[in-house]
Each structure stands twice: as C-alpha cells, then as structure tokens.
Amino acid sequence: MKPMMVILALLASSATALAAEQPVPLKDAPGHEAVENVCSVCHSLDYIRTNAPFMNAQTWQAEVNKMINVFGAPASPEDAKAIIDYLVKNYGKPG
Amino acid sequence: MLKRRSVLQAIGGAALAGPAMVAGLARAAEKVPLTTGLPPGEYDTAVLDALPGKKPLIKLSYRPPNYETPVSYFASDFTPNDAFFVRYHLADIPDKIDPASWKVKIGGEAAATPIELGLSDLQSGFEQVELAAVCQCSGNRRGLSDPHVPGVQWGLGAMGNALWKGVRLKDVLGKVGLKKEAIELVLNGAEGPVVDKTPDFVKSIPVWKALDENTLIAYQMNGQPLPHLNGAPARLIVPGWTATYWTKHVVSIEAVTKPFEGFWMKSAYRIPTGKFPVVDRFLTQELPGSTPITEMVVNSLIVTPGGPVKEKLGKAVELRGIAWDGGYGITRVEISSDGGATWQDASLGKDLGRFAFRPWSYRFAPKKKGQYAIIARASNKAGQTQAESLIFNPAGYHNNVPRPLSVTIA
Numbered sequence: 001m002k003p004m005m006v007i008l009a010l011l012a013s014s015a016t017a018l019a020a021e022q023p024v025p026l027k028d029a030p031g032h033e034a035v036e037n038v039c040s041v042c043h044s045l046d047y048i049r050t051n052a053p054f055m056n057a058q059t060w061q062a063e064v065n066k067m068i069n070v071f072g073a074p075a076s077p078e079d080a081k082a083i084i085d086y087l088v089k090n091y092g093k094p095g
Numbered sequence: 096m097l098k099r100r101s102v103l104q105a106i107g108g109a110a111l112a113g114p115a116m117v118a119g120l121a122r123a124a125e126k127v128p129l130t131t132g133l134p135p136g137e138y139d140t141a142v143l144d145a146l147p148g149k150k151p152l153i154k155l156s157y158r159p160p161n162y163e164t165p166v167s168y169f170a171s172d173f174t175p176n177d178a179f180f181v182r183y184h185l186a187d188i189p190d191k192i193d194p195a196s197w198k199v200k201i202g203g204e205a206a207a208t209p210i211e212l213g214l215s216d217l218q219s220g221f222e223q224v225e226l227a228a229v230c231q232c233s234g235n236r237r238g239l240s241d242p243h244v245p246g247v248q249w250g251l252g253a254m255g256n257a258l259w260k261g262v263r264l265k266d267v268l269g270k271v272g273l274k275k276e277a278i279e280l281v282l283n284g285a286e287g288p289v290v291d292k293t294p295d296f297v298k299s300i301p302v303w304k305a306l307d308e309n310t311l312i313a314y315q316m317n318g319q320p321l322p323h324l325n326g327a328p329a330r331l332i333v334p335g336w337t338a339t340y341w342t343k344h345v346v347s348i349e350a351v352t353k354p355f356e357g358f359w360m361k362s363a364y365r366i367p368t369g370k371f372p373v374v375d376r377f378l379t380q381e382l383p384g385s386t387p388i389t390e391m392v393v394n395s396l397i398v399t400p401g402g403p404v405k406e407k408l409g410k411a412v413e414l415r416g417i418a419w420d421g422g423y424g425i426t427r428v429e430i431s432s433d434g435g436a437t438w439q440d441a442s443l444g445k446d447l448g449r450f451a452f453r454p455w456s457y458r459f460a461p462k463k464k465g466q467y468a469i470i471a472r473a474s475n476k477a478g479q480t481q482a483e484s485l486i487f488n489p490a491g492y493h494n495n496v497p498r499p500l501s502v503t504i505a
Contacts, residue, residue, distance in 0.1 A: 020144065020145070020146065020147075021157035021158055022142075022144075024157070041289060041290065042185075042288070042289040042290060043156065043159065044156050044158040046140045046154075046156045047247075049136040049139060050136045050137045050140050050141070050155060050238075050248045051134065051245055051246075051248065052135070052136040053134075054134055054242065059245060063245055070358065071292070071294070072288075072290050072291070072292020072293050074290065
C-alpha cells in the first residue's frame with residue numbers, strides 16, 4: 001500500500017484531531033504527487049518551502065538521497081527522481 | 096512500517112481543507128516577528144501558531160514541531176514556559192506521558208546495579224537542586240548562515256532561559272554505580288521516528304560531563320512541571336552545552352564502555368575540528384576533521400527596541416538585551432555605533448548564575464543626527480568574544496556574529 005493510501009485508511013478509522021497542522025501548499029507541477037506521498041509521511045512540507053530557493057540541483061539531490069538512504073524514506077527510484085526534479089525545478093536556486 | 100500516532104498527525108497536513116485553509120490564510124496575515132537575513136521561503140511560510148499549552152510562537156515546521164520564541168519574550172529574566180521554543184527531530188511524539196507511570200531506566204553494560212526511577216523516586220530519593228540555565232538549540236540562527244545551509248531555518252529564538260529543578264545525574268549514577276570502564280552515557284527519550292528505518296534520536300555525553308554537579312534530570316521549569324513539548328515528565332539539563340544533549344521525555348540512560356555509534360552522534364551535530372573557540376571536548380566521539388558540538392559560544396542579542404527606531408536628537412534610545420555563553424560567565428557587553436571602530440560598555444544587570452542569560456542595558460544618546468547601526472558584543476571569563484564575521488560551517492552552528500539594529504536620529 002502506498003503511504004498516502006495508508007494515511008487515508010487510517011483517517012477513515014479515526015477522527016482524532018491531534019494536529020493543528022495546516023496544509024502547506026506546494027507548487028502544482030510534475031512530481032508534486034510523489035512529494036506529497038513520500039515526504040509527508042515523516043514531515044510537514046513547510047521544510048521544503050523554508051529551505052528555498054537557495055538549494056541547487058546538487059544540494060536537493062543530496063538532501064533527498066539522505067532522506068532515503070539514512071532516514072529510510074519509502075521512495076522507489078522513480079519517486080526519488082520525480083521528487084528531485086520537482087524540488088530543483090520549483091524550489092531550487094536558478095542556474 | 097508507519098506508526099499510527101504520527102500518521103494521524105500527518106492527516107492534518109495532507110487532508111484538511113476548507114475552514115483550516117481559511118484559518119491558515121488568516122494567520123499568514125499576522126505580522127510574524129522574524130529577523131532579517133533568513134531564506135526567502137521562510138518569510139512566505141512562517142506563521143504565528145499556538146501548539147497545545149503554548150502561546151503563539153513562530154512556526155517553522157508543523158511536523159515534527161519546530162517553533163521559535165519571538166525575541167520580545169527575552170525581555171524577562173526567565174523565558175515563560177508557554178513561550179519557550181519547541182524543537183523535535185522525529186514526529187512520533189507521545190500526545191502525553193502520565194507522570195505517575197513514567198519511569199527512566201538507568202543501566203547499561205557499565206552500570207553495576209541498574210535501576211528504574213519514577214517521578215516520586217526522583218523527588219524523594221535525592222537532593223533537590225535548582226539551577227538557572229540557557230537551553231539553546233545548536234542550530235539557533237542557522238537561517239542566518241551566508242550562504243544558507245539546509246535544515247530548520249532558525250532565526251534568533253531557538254533558545255530560552257529557565258530555572259530548572261531536579262536532581263543531579265551524578266547522584267543518580269552514584270546509586271547505580273558506574274564501573275570504571277564507563278566512558279559515555281547514552282540518552283534516549285520517549286519520542287521516536289515515524290518509519291522504523293529512521294535512526295531514533297539518541298545522544299551520548301561523556302562520563303565527566305554526566306558527573307558534573309550541574310548536569311541534572313529536571314522535572315520542573317520556572318516553578319511548574321515541564322511543559323509536555325519541552326520534555327515532560329523529565330529531561331536532561333546539560334548546562335553550557337547546546338540543547339541537542341538535553342534529552343526530552345528521558346526514558347533511558349545507559350552507561351557504555353565504547354563510543355556510542357548512533358547517527359545523531361557520528362554524523363549529525365558535528366563541527367569542523369579547531370574552527371571554533373570552544374574549550375570542552377568530547378574526545379571519545381572525535382573523528383578526523385570533525386568533533387561533536389559541545390558548549391555554546393559567547394553571544395548576545397539586542398531585545399529592545401525590537402526593530403529599527405527613530406528618535407529626535409537630544410532624546411536617548413534605551414537599549415536592553417541579553418548575553419550568554421557556555422557557562423564561563425559574562426564579564427562584559429559593549430556597544431558600537433560606528434561599525435566596531437569604538438566600543439562603550441553597557442551596564443550588566445542581575446547575575447542569575449553563570450549558565451543563565453545576563454541582562455544588560457545601554458543608553459544611546461548620540462550628539463549628531465544620522466543613521467546608526469548599533470551592534471552589541473559580549474565577552475566572557477574565558478577571554479572569548481563574539482566573532483566579527485561568520486565562521487561558516489555546513490550545519491550552520493555557532494553563529495554569534497553581532498546583529499545590527501538601525502537607529503535613526505533626526
């Protein structure tokens with residue numbers, strides 16, 4: 001089951017309002033869904049916006065690789081590529 | 096793979112819409128008291144938001160919660176509990192911990208007699224100790240790094256000063272009986288990762304620091320039980336050292352005979368060796384080129400005025416602020432209005448102890464009209480003074496560069 005499916009399944013099972021967490025809107029572009037599905041399993045997506053736009057292709061790639069290899073983010077190789085491309089294009093330093 | 100508690104917290108971000116979205120927009124309209132120099136995304140994203148039991152603080156990330164204290168709260172000697180900053184690495188945080196059933200296990204391979212202590216055991220079995228100390232995140236001011244570096248983009252408020260009450264870790268370890276082979280104490284709290292593969296946030300401190308008479312297991316803060324989000328029922332207080340070692344919701348303390356190998360020691364919270372003027376070393380964790388962060392560097396902050404001000408010639412601007420360091424004690428705070436060419440002494444306020452914020456004040460009454468950039472710099476008993484320019488490091492630690500305040504005299 002994909003993480004988002006797990007989340008939705010659990011949502012259906014309980015209406016506990018634990019969080020005051022508000023939605024953090026991100027740019028709608030290719031890769032957005034992979035970001036929502038993978039990254040938001042462990043953290044809110046404000047991390048992406050506050051770390052922008054000073055990260056470049058190299059540093060975003062390093063960050064995503066760290067999330068997968070060190071923190072165990074549940075991302076397939078396709079997810080990883082889509083996420084890195086999305087972050088670089090939408091929240092990266094130009095150039 | 097997922098733990099339910101955190102998944103429910105994730106829902107807020109993923110699935111709320113409608114009224115929540117409106118509330119979010121309303122909040123964004125409030126003025127968020129952020130300093131200058133942070134990444135642009137921070138100004139777009141940060142909001143004032145109240146966590147359970149807390150006043151509205153500056154929200155940098157919802158989950159895990161990372162909320163900083165607005166600078167105006169540092170005008171009081173002790174930072175109020177409900178305004179004290181909140182910092183978590185991992186999002187599986189217990190909603191609450193029953194203080195009556197909470198226990199901390201103290202053992203490990205280098206403990207002679209492992210024990211388990213509850214809150215009442217701490218309160219009745221040991222000498223009770225009170226200590227004023229600054230709790231400052233290693234990454235405080237990371238957002239001001241130039242160039243910017245990845246991480247939580249903290250401004251000026253990932254810190255606070257509190258009167259902590261608890262027992263000496265040394266006394267507790269005395270009951271356990273440390274074997275002579277013990278080199279580190281490994282500290283773990285009740286919070287954990289969302290996915291099992293994420294390294295749990297576990298830290299270690301050297302035995303000599305654990306046995307320091309000022310290192311405490313504290314259950315009270317400013318005369319009240321610890322706020323849940325500041326580590327209730329009990330947390331470590333490691334005065335002088337950055338907050339990464341101040342384990343919240345502490346449930347396990349293990350004496351070990353080999354250096355602890357966890358991610359949060361070996362890979363995180365490290366600084367380039369020899370780059371900063373710090374005295375305390377954590378020798379068993381040193382690696383070629385990098386060393387664990389230890390004590391805080393000497394630093395200061397202008398608290399009031401809280402932003403640029405204008406005043407008429409002949410009227411004085413009353414400056415108030417704080418200074419702190421790694422526990423050597425603040426000896427001097429100086430003010431410059433000419434870019435550091437000349438300095439005048441500020442008046443030091445009440446001494447709450449060498450680990451606490453030291454308040455200071457200065458009356459700025461220039462004889463000429465003009466625009467002034469006021470800076471403050473602190474010095475301590477170890478002969479250290481704030482850095483003149485940023486000592487860059489990849490994690491953005493130890494930023495103690497003076498912050499200019501603009502004062503226009505017209």
